[in-house]
Amino acid sequence: MTIPDSPEPVALKKGDFVSFPKGTPQTWNMVATVADEVLVLDNGLICERGTTNQVLGNPQHLYTQRLLEAASSIVEVMDRWGAA
Numbered sequence: 561m562t563i564p565d566s567p568e569p570v571a572l573k574k575g576d577f578v579s580f581p582k583g584t585p586q587t588w589n590m591v592a593t594v595a596d597e598v599l600v601l602d603n604g605l606i607c608e609r610g611t612t613n614q615v616l617g618n619p620q621h622l623y624t625q626r627l628l629e630a631a632s633s634i635v636e637v638m639d640r641w642g643a644a
Contacts, residue, residue, distance in 0.1 A: 600627070
């Protein structure tokens with residue numbers, strides 16, 4: 561299942577697989593809130609896999625690091641302009 565870009569709630573149950581679009585701050589917040597495990601793909605190839613705490617707390621792959629840094633940068637800009 562892919563999470564659509566809409567405010568509609570999505571009902572998930574344990575064991576569901578969900579695909580998120582590239583790492584917006586809202587995406588990473590949702591992942592951190594609902595996911596037990598994270599799989600990061602770069603051009604369709606698995607570049608990192610682990611528990612949510614492992615991947616988000618200590619990303620090992622450069623692609624994952626850059627996704628998280630980009631999301632953090634977006635939040636900083638939004639905070640600066642009062643848009644968050």
